[in-house]
Amino acid sequence: TVELANKSLWESFDRLNTEMIVTKSGRRMFPTLQLKVDGMVMSSKYVIFVDFVPSDNYRYRYSFHSSSWNQAGKADPVHPQKSYMQPDGVCLGQHWKKTIINFDKLKLTNNTVNKNGHIILNSMHKYLPRIHIVLLPNNNENDHHCYYRTFQFDFTSFYAVTAYQNHRITRLKIASNPFAKGFRDCDPDDCVLEILNHLKNSHWKKSMKTEASILVVKN
Amino acid sequence: TVELANKSLWESFDRLNTEMIVTKSGRRMFPTLQLKVDGMVMSSKYVIFVDFVPSDNYRYRYSFHSSSWNQAGKADPVHPQKSYMQPDGVCLGQHWKKTIINFDKLKLTNNTVNKNGHIILNSMHKYLPRIHIVLLPNNNENDHHCYYRTFQFDFTSFYAVTAYQNHRITRLKIASNPFAKGFRDCDPDDCVLEILNHLKNSHWKKSMKTEASILVVKN
DNA sequence: TTCTTGTCACCTAGGTGTTAATAT
DNA sequence: ATATTAACACCTAGGTGACAAGAA
Numbered sequence: 001t002v003e004l005a006n007k008s009l010w011e012s013f014d015r016l017n018t019e020m021i022v023t024k025s026g027r028r029m030f031p032t033l034q035l036k037v038d039g040m041v042m043s044s045k046y047v048i049f050v051d052f053v054p055s056d057n058y059r060y061r062y063s064f065h066s067s068s069w070n071q072a073g074k075a076d077p078v079h080p081q082k083s084y085m086q087p088d089g090v091c092l093g094q095h096w097k098k099t100i101i102n103f104d105k106l107k108l109t110n111n112t113v114n115k116n117g118h119i120i121l122n123s124m125h126k127y128l129p130r131i132h133i134v135l136l137p138n139n140n141e142n143d144h145h146c147y148y149r150t151f152q153f154d155f156t157s158f159y160a161v162t163a164y165q166n167h168r169i170t171r172l173k174i175a176s177n178p179f180a181k182g183f184r185d186c187d188p189d190d191c192v193l194e195i196l197n198h199l200k201n202s203h204w205k206k207s208m209k210t211e212a213s214i215l216v217v218k219n
Numbered sequence: 220t221v222e223l224a225n226k227s228l229w230e231s232f233d234r235l236n237t238e239m240i241v242t243k244s245g246r247r248m249f250p251t252l253q254l255k256v257d258g259m260v261m262s263s264k265y266v267i268f269v270d271f272v273p274s275d276n277y278r279y280r281y282s283f284h285s286s287s288w289n290q291a292g293k294a295d296p297v298h299p300q301k302s303y304m305q306p307d308g309v310c311l312g313q314h315w316k317k318t319i320i321n322f323d324k325l326k327l328t329n330n331t332v333n334k335n336g337h338i339i340l341n342s343m344h345k346y347l348p349r350i351h352i353v354l355l356p357n358n359n360e361n362d363h364h365c366y367y368r369t370f371q372f373d374f375t376s377f378y379a380v381t382a383y384q385n386h387r388i389t390r391l392k393i394a395s396n397p398f399a400k401g402f403r404d405c406d407p408d409d410c411v412l413e414i415l416n417h418l419k420n421s422h423w424k425k426s427m428k429t430e431a432s433i434l435v436v437k438n
Numbered sequence: 439t440t441c442t443t444g445t446c447a448c449c450t451a452g453g454t455g456t457t458a459a460t461a462t
Numbered sequence: 463a464t465a466t467t468a469a470c471a472c473c474t475a476g477g478t479g480a481c482a483a484g485a486a
Contacts, residue, residue: 021479024443028477061440089308110442123441162442163479170479179478182448240455243467247453280464329466342465381466382455389455398454401472442485447478454473461466 002131002151005034005100009176011155017069018158019169026107026118030177033129033156035101040093045136047090050103051083052119055126055157062165069159072124079112079120083132090136108160121160128157221350221370224253224319228395230374236288237377238388245326245337249396252348252375254320259312264355266309269322270302271338274345274376281384288378291343298331298339302351309355329381340379347376 004010009031010018021027033050040046054075061072084106088095109118121127134148164170174180223229228250229237240246252269259265273294280291303325307314328337340346353367383389393399 030478174479177478179450179476180448181450181478183479249454393455396454398452398474399472400454400474402455440486443483445482446480449476449478451475451477452473453475454471456470456472458469459467462464 001038002133003036004153004156005036006031007153007155010153012176013169013172014155014157016166016168016172018156019161019164019166020108020158021164022108022110022121022123022160022162024109024111026109026111026114026116028104028107030173032106033103033131035103035131037096037101037133040096040133041135042092042094042097044093044138045090046093046096047085047134047136048096048101049083049085049132049134050106051081051130051132052121052127053081053130054078055128058126059122060124060126060159062159064165067166069126069165075125076122078122082117082119084117084119110160110162123160123162126157126159128152128154220257221352222255223372223375224255225250226372226374229372231395232388232391233374233376235385235387235391237375238380238383238385239327239377240383241327241329241340241342241379241381243328243330245328245330245333245335247323247326249392251325252322252350254322254350256315256320256352259315259352260354261311261313261316263312263357264309265312265315266304266353266355267315267320268302268304268351268353269325270300270349270351271340271346272300272349273297274347277345278341279343279345279378281378283384286385288345288384294344295341297341301336301338303336303338327379329379342379342381345376345378347371347373 013031020029035048037048057075058071059073059075060069062069084103086101086103087105088101107116107118108121109116110121110123111118112120114120129152131151132148133151159165164173174183232250239248254267256267276294277290278292278294279288281288303322305320305322306324307320326335326337327340328335329340329342330337331339333339348371350370351367352370378384383392393402
């Protein structure tokens with residue numbers, strides 16, 4: 001099983017339609033993917049990685065006066081999909097179980113000739129992160145299978161952008177990302193509370209599917 | 220073969236008798252170990268790690284009026300020796316060859332109950348860093364040998380201290396470590412040049428053994 | 439018009455030696 | 463006396479959105 005350690009933050013963004021900045025040199029995500037896993041074999045080796053799949057086949061545009069995202073033609077051509085491996089690398093089940101697994105170093109870019117290891121996305125397109133947990137085979141000669149599971153959380157989908165479109169998203173990023181403290185215009189704690197309260201009392205959908213969709217694959 | 224990419228800086232410190240701070244929470248070395256390797260098999264896997272061996276069996280004391288280190292009794296008991304693996308982990312020869320191999324994240328501590336992965340040293344003792352390059356065996360069943368080489372450079376030996384003893388060492392650290400810029404009292408470039416010139420024109424030994432001592436081991 | 443890029447002030451995070459207080 | 467510790471100001475390194483300029 002996999003859970004997001006910062007699920008409620010993701011949900012707060014999702015109610016507004018999450019946006020993630022992409023830049024030429026690479027931009028971190030916020031919120032980041034923070035996993036808690038369980039059910040691994042303690043003494044087996046695993047690697048964990050993440051990739052991003054297009055949510056659909058459209059290009060999007062943000063309408064400022066209706067404050068909504070609308071389809072604007074077919075999707076641009078996709079670029080070769082790289083995946084990002086969790087930096088801890090190959091670790092035992094007992095290691096993964098006891099820590100919050102962070103992907104905060106992961107960077108998104110719109111630079112197609114990127115020489116770094118960043119994830120390439122198309123701006124103004126919608127994506128869904130996927131988490132892959134791979135059980136590495138033992139050195140038994142008989143066992144050349146590789147088992148893995150893929151997890152995805154619908155509420156972590158986002159629009160890739162080069163500049164924020166929805167001002168509420170900007171305000172929630174400023175309120176909740178420590179690196180954006182310089183743009184806060186009130187007491188930090190009050191800011192977060194104020195916005196989160198506003199969300200809680202708003203007319204936006206309150207119940208949502210928060211459990212992970214699970215695909216089991218064996219090859 | 221192994222070379223130090225920052226050999227001349229190490230030599231400048233060595234002329235004054237290098238000191239390295241150890242703290243409870245762990246302190247980086249300066250200079251750091253920066254390696255350039257050659258002669259590896261391009262397609263073979265290697266790991267590289269570092270450990271520290273006592274230069275001798277004595278405890279030391281610094282005499283301020285004679286500006287020298289003197290023996291002050293037998294060495295304190297040694298603590299279990301950990302080694303520090305280069306963070307890149309298992310890499311092919313072709314990877315190691317093309318980069319400068321940095322150990323700048325390595326930290327020294329005098330904290331014997333350290334819960335981090337830091338190297339434990341006794342303050343007021345003299346140490347010599349050793350570099351171990353290990354060729355990992357292939358998956359051939361016949362080949363369970365493990366080949367490695369150990370390199371050491373005499374001019375990288377140092378005294379572990381909790382506070383600097385020799386004021387010239389302090390000044391050279393301030394002049395050459397970017398993180399200590401706040402303590403420079405003149406133009407940074409001038410500072411370095413001034414001290415290095417002073418070293419060059421001084422009476423200290425000018426010729427020294429700079430090639431690595433090599434031990435070849437097979438088990 | 440719509441989207442992208444580069445620069446900037448303002449942060450976080452953490453590596454420096456200094457200094458004064460404390461321990462041995 | 464000598465050695466160690468903790469708090470501190472001052473740095474490096476790099477993550478923020480704002481903003482103005484540029485590109486499509």
